[in-house]
Amino acid sequence: MSLVVEIQNPEAFHSIPADDLIEQWARAAWLDENEASVVIRIVGTEEGLELNQSFRHKDYPTNVLSFPYEPSEFELEFLEAEELGHLGDLVLCLPVVEREAAEQNKPVQHHWAHLIVHGLLHLQGFDHEDSEVEADIMEAREIAILNQLGMPNPYESNE
Template sequence: MPELALSLQFARRLPDAALHRAALPRHRAARWLRAALDEALQAAEITVRVVGEDEGRQLNRDFRGKDYATNVLTFDYCHAPVLQADLVLCAPVLAREAAALDKPLADHYAHLLVHGALHAQGWDHETSEADAEAMEAQETRILAALGVPNPYERG
């Protein structure tokens, strides 16, 4: 198991901060991220930043050219032997999605942290249908091992 150095940050003006801090305590974030790390890695240095809608939108616009806040953004700097990445989670988007999917906010955080960690390791669901299916299957396996229901199953 790779060693994990985790920095967990919450934006200062985060709406419903207590709700998001409760759904994403440090020990859970570390557990979820460790589960998503490739065992071939020596270590991982990951910063997780939970932001509001304005910051999420600005980052998505500036770095992806998309003018809306998205659920997770992955900034990967080094893949191996030490993974270095920043994962930015937009709290209001995650809360809306969890409510629309009728699932616990903590489960949605788990899913998006695993999703972002896989992106940081080179997984990509936007390159082809086969890649999307492979990434979805990997996420589902990891989450199942963590006791989190399949995020892609609908009702």
């Protein structure tokens, strides 16, 4: 159960969690036994807005975006599934993550962990948009993973 995590911080933000914590949270959400990789990119408001507009047609930056890797025809024809191990990319918008943590009265590290777990589950095919049953399954998985990391249920109010 190995997940290679590449962390990108193109704006050199200083308030992001330590690389080892980001890697720990991502690996906790990796549910497969095969080796895989993921890119986690931390961006500012401008890039977050641009990506959310381009890919979701929403006119605001969001906390986390998941971009599953889609192999090319060549890769599908010539490589085994185990060799395709890249899950995709997660993009987290630092100002949104920090603002939401403050608004929700929760430790910012807990919110980072929740969003990384949430995004990794999306990359593995979990979804919460299409049905309440799928949303409940995904939420339960998130709560269990965060509990294993010693963090509280992110869906319970801290007020």
